Ligand code: AOF
């Protein structure tokens with residue numbers, strides 16, 4: 101199991117999936133090894149089985165996580181069935197899979213196939229290895245954080261649709277820090293078409309998953325979100341596929357994506373904290389559906405009404421900020 105844990109640690113881009121290692125042992129000898137290397141890639145078990153070939157029959161599998169079973173949204177064939185088919189005699193797992201779609205189900209599939217199972221060997225190490233994944237799986241619903249950047253007169257874009265950049269580089273860096281703390285960032289395809297954002301943490305930390313709400317599959321082939329620099333999921337009702345992105349098919353309800361259903365699909369894929377970055381229509385839909393838990397509102401001391409370039413917009417110089425009851429008053433000369 102210690103060897104399996106060491107292999108699991110080699111996983112590079114498994115987020116939001118866990119790190120998993122697998123070692124197959126027969127007659128006291130290792131006959132196969134594998135680990136889950138990146139999100140969307142093969143799981144640890146089939147890789148180890150491939151190495152072992154025929155030697156897998158009658159072997160014991162040491163896995164750092166309960167092998168997965170069939171559940172909705174799965175991308176890879178279920179490992180429990182694959183292990184059973186290969187003739188594995190016994191499975192020793194370090195911890196149960198906290199994924200509600202799996203938890204206990206993988207062990208049940210194995211037992212039904214006459215395979216002996218046990219859970220708990222090196223459990224503490226295995227839990228430490230995937231502390232982040234375990235915590236995310238425990239929370240049942242997606243925590244939704246809304247982030248918006250506006251001018252003082254409440255505009256998110258200029259007359260001609262320019263929204264890059266309303267706030268200063270320092271405020272934007274703060275936004276990147278926020279990105280590094282969430283599991284996924286969500287935008288509407290309108291934002292992709294208008295601004296072509298990269299939606300990465302820009303070195304402020306780990307890159308979250310980039311989620312694009314794109315009911316008709318309009319994300320352009322050359323969009324930055326499809327550059328492969330971070331995982332991208334396109335939530336769509338169309339049958340289109342995209343290079344460097346996974347699609348999540350969600351049916352339309354009254355011509356729109358059902359946001360509660362979208363959150364459910366994201367939750368199932370391991371997203372517990374979601375940052376909504378825009379645009380205004382996406383914000384409005386999430387707010388109207390009552391799905392927002394937290395908000396960050398960046399205000400730039402500019403007046404965008406009538407402006408064509410955010411940088412050239414009239415600004416309030418060093419405004420005095422007064423809190424009046426629940427409201428804020430900004431006052432200064434305009435330049
Ligand atoms: C395993 N072995 O190596 C990993 C497992 O979306 P999928 O098809 O990749 O499945 C992801 C889920 O599978 C993930 O949420 C977790 O429950 C489990 N991860 N299971 O048997 C592996 N990485």
Ligand code: ZN
Nearest residue numbers: 143168178179
């Ligand atoms: Zn699996």
